[in-house]
Amino acid sequence: MTAPLAVFFVLAGLAVIGAVSLILQKHPIHSALSLIVVMIALAGLYLLLGAEFVAAVQIIVYGGAIMVLFVFVIMLLNAGIEEHTSISKMAGAPGLLLVVALAGFVAATIAKSTESVQATPQSGEIASTIGISNMIFKDFVYPFELTSFLILVAVLGATVLAQREKS
Amino acid sequence: MVPTGYYIILSAILFGLGVFAFIFKRNIITIFMSIELMLNAVNLAFVAFSQALGKLDGQVFVLFVIVVAAAEAAVGLGIIILIARNRQTLNVERVNLLKL
Numbered sequence: 512m513t514a515p516l517a518v519f520f521v522l523a524g525l526a527v528i529g530a531v532s533l534i535l536q537k538h539p540i541h542s543a544l545s546l547i548v549v550m551i552a553l554a555g556l557y558l559l560l561g562a563e564f565v566a567a568v569q570i571i572v573y574g575g576a577i578m579v580l581f582v583f584v585i586m587l588l589n590a591g592i593e594e595h596t597s598i599s600k601m602a603g604a605p606g607l608l609l610v611v612a613l614a615g616f617v618a619a620t621i622a623k624s625t626e627s628v629q630a631t632p633q634s635g636e637i638a639s640t641i642g643i644s645n646m647i648f649k650d651f652v653y654p655f656e657l658t659s660f661l662i663l664v665a666v667l668g669a670t671v672l673a674q675r676e677k678s
Numbered sequence: 679m680v681p682t683g684y685y686i687i688l689s690a691i692l693f694g695l696g697v698f699a700f701i702f703k704r705n706i707i708t709i710f711m712s713i714e715l716m717l718n719a720v721n722l723a724f725v726a727f728s729q730a731l732g733k734l735d736g737q738v739f740v741l742f743v744i745v746v747a748a749a750e751a752a753v754g755l756g757i758i759i760l761i762a763r764n765r766q767t768l769n770v771e772r773v774n775l776l777k778l
Contacts, residue, residue: 519680523688530695530715539707539768546711549692553718556688559680560729565737569721572744577714577751584755585707588762593705594769606701613697617690621683646738658745665749672756 518559526552539590543581550574564640685726692719706761706768710754717747 529548536542550573557566647655696719699712721740728736758768765773 513679515679519684523684526688527691527695530692530699533708533711533715534695534699534702539705539711542705542708542711546715549715550718553722556685556722557725560685560725562725562729562737562740565721565725565740568741568744572748573714573718577748580751580755581707581711584758588707588759588768590705590707590768593703593708610694610698610701614690614694617694621686621690642734643737643741646734647741651738651742654742658742662745662749665752669752669756672753673759 515559519556522552522555522559525549526556537592539585539593540582543578543585546581547574547578550578564643682726682730686723689719689723689726692716692722704769704771706758706770706773709770710751710758713754714747714751717743 526549529545529552532545533542533549536545550569554566554569554574557563557569693716696712696716699715700709703709703712721743724736724740724743728734728740761773762768764778767773
């Protein structure tokens with residue numbers, strides 16, 4: 512087993528364990544910490560793939576900003592241990608069936624997808640950040656400008672939603 | 679080096695776990711976190727294909743997905759605060775009325 516393959520399996524195992532832990536934990540703050548483990552592991556996988564800019568953005572934006580927002584809201588709402596209600600027992604069986612069906616569908620799609628792409632070994636060479644910035648500011652400049660508008664609308668919406676109604 | 683198929687399989691596993699958490703968790707904040715997990719799984723597939731095909735388009739899409747996820751987190755957490763304030767619960771089973 513080569514070194515990159517070993518690193519891949521360590522990081523992949525970490526990501527899967529984190530995701531399973533997110534499901535098993537009862538307290539939301541523990542789930543949030545598990546999700547941070549998943550995100551750091553994915554950032555390591557991006558580095559392994561050679562996408563160093565995406566890895567940095569993953570840690571700064573996802574692991575930093577978004578998860579701080581989650582933890583902040585958990586603290587703000589004083590969220591406790593998940594209470595167990597079994598109001599909808601019926602949803603359990605079809606839900607499990609749906610998950611298995613989805614996993615089967617994804618597996619079938621992977622199996623059917625062209626062997627050429629799957630077998631292509633990852634070169635692992637560093638993708639240039641210059642290339643990404645060229646694409647964002649030349650080929651994708653209009654979508655990029657639209658995202659700034661999207662963020663503006665999202666911030667306005669969040670502010671309107673969270674403010675207390677005037678009596 | 680690592681075959682691209684491994685990354686795609688890992689992405690599918692993470693997405694499946696995200697769907698599972700989305701369906702089975704009861705806390706609305708945890709449900710929201712499982713959506714983030716699914717977005718991350720898709721991002722991994724994007725980057726893996728981008729590197730396999732030698733094109734940077736996939737990585738640019740990942741950046742856009744992260745922007746949308748940040749906007750979604752801001753709005754979604756605002757909605758969660760509103761629900762918690764109006765219903766005094768975070769359990770989605772107890773949020774079953776359109777009108778209080």
